[in-house]
Amino acid sequence: MPRAGGVYSAPPGTKGTPNTPIESAKYNALVDDLVADANAARPLTSGGSGSSTAVGAADNFNAAGADMASAATVNLANTTGTLVNITGTVPITALGTLPAGAERDLVFQGVLTFTHNATSLILPGGANITTAAGDVARMRSLGGGNWRCVGYTRANGTPLAIAASSTIVTPTLTLKQSAAPTPTAEGDIQWDTDDNVLVVGDGAAQQIFVPLPSGAVAGDLLYLSGAKAYTRIPKGTAAQQLRMNAGATAPEWFTPDTSGIAKAWVSFTVSGSTVTVRKSFNVSSVVRNASMDYTINFTNAMADVNYAVAGASKPQAATEAWGVAPFSVASLLVGSVRVITKPAGVSGDAEFVSVVIYD
Structure with missing residues (x-):
């Protein structure tokens, strides 16, 4: 007879009755039934695989189970299959107790926090994982309620984040190479062996990254x-x-030729004994020594005292025009020049004075 729930039952009427001859038909029916059961695929509930083929047996051993709701403890001992959909968004901190070596594949249906614990819930990278719909975690029991995630696949194909303290054991990376690469896929990196440059796809065309020339230093x-x-x-x-x-x-x-460029110049006014610089270049100050006598100090000194001085002044009297004579140089120093302005017929300071230095 077919097994019911994995339990074998003998055909009706096969039990013998004391002091009564055994009927051959009933006996033969029992024997035939036992032979048929022995040759049939033994159900999972009877310790079999439920299949007469290896593939079928593997499928039966890895059947999908009923969905389980997320909770602080999702007891995987209660699953009805090894593939389990986890619904909800409640953070998970424990997975119940199963014998060491037992595995379950968890398919998350939403966003939740899968909480790392160094003993009871060991996750890749030693950090919590924020799940996304479609993410898959393969969990292996270590016994005693402890579990290790032996594989985690994100639905979008990206890897889990690598902890900052992690060390890459095998750092060698070999890029795709060709003489004239033209990647267009976003982030596709290739090495141009002709020009020795990196070519990176930007989704539509390429971006070129050129290495620095040998020996480059700051300021080059x-x-x-x-x-x-x-x-x-x-x-x-x-x-x-x-x-x-x-x-x-x-x-x-x-190096430009600066011989024809003024090395210093100043325009200043004089009112009483007060000198006011209107505009200047390379002049730090103008000192009034006496009436019509001024020392012009340079911010940056001249190379020597062989420089040229030109100047003009306007007398205080409104009727007087600008004049260039007499305009004399009293002394030439690398750090200053002393000039005297004394237009004819004028006894006081000039109203405006302009001086230009060429070196």
Whole structure:
């Protein structure tokens, strides 16, 4: 007879009655039934696999069970299969007790916190996992209510975060390579063996990353000497300027000729004994020594005392025009120049004085 719930029952009428001959038909029916049962696939509930094939047996041993709601303790001893959907969003901190070696595959149906414990719920990375719908965790019992996650697959295919303290044991990474790579997939990185550059897909085209030239240091300049090549220009010296070379092929440093440029100049007014600088360049102060006698101090000294001085002044009288004579230089020092302004017929300080220095 077919087993009921995995339990074998003999055919009716097969039990013998004392002092009564055994009927061959009933005896033979019992024997035939026992032979048939022995040759049939033994149900899981009777210690069998429920199948006459290895694949069928594996499927039966890994059957999907009923859904289980998330809770602080999800008791996996109560599952009806090894594949279990976990519903709800309540954080999970324990999984119940099963013999060591037992495994369960948990498929999360929503977002919840899967809480790491170094003894009872050991998770990859030693940290809590925030699940997402479709994430799968394979849990293996260590016995005594302790479990280890031996595999975790995110539904979106991304890996679990690596803890900051983790060490990559095998750091070697070999990129895809070709002479003219043209990746377009977002984040696809390839090595251009022709130009020795990284080419990264941005979802539609490519972004090129060019390595720094050898020997580059702080202050150097880089320019593109090709579509995918940087060339280094060592940093220049003080006061140098940048220009295009004679062949208009590359930039270069040069020292400009400043011989025709004023090294200092000042325009100042005099009222009584008070000197007021209107505008200036490379002049730190103007000192009135006496009427029509002034010392102009430079911020940065001249190279020597062989510089040229030019000047003009306007007398206090409104009717007097600007004049250049007499305008005399009383002394030349690298840090200052002393000038005397004394237009003809004027006895007082000038209203305005302008002085220019060339070196």
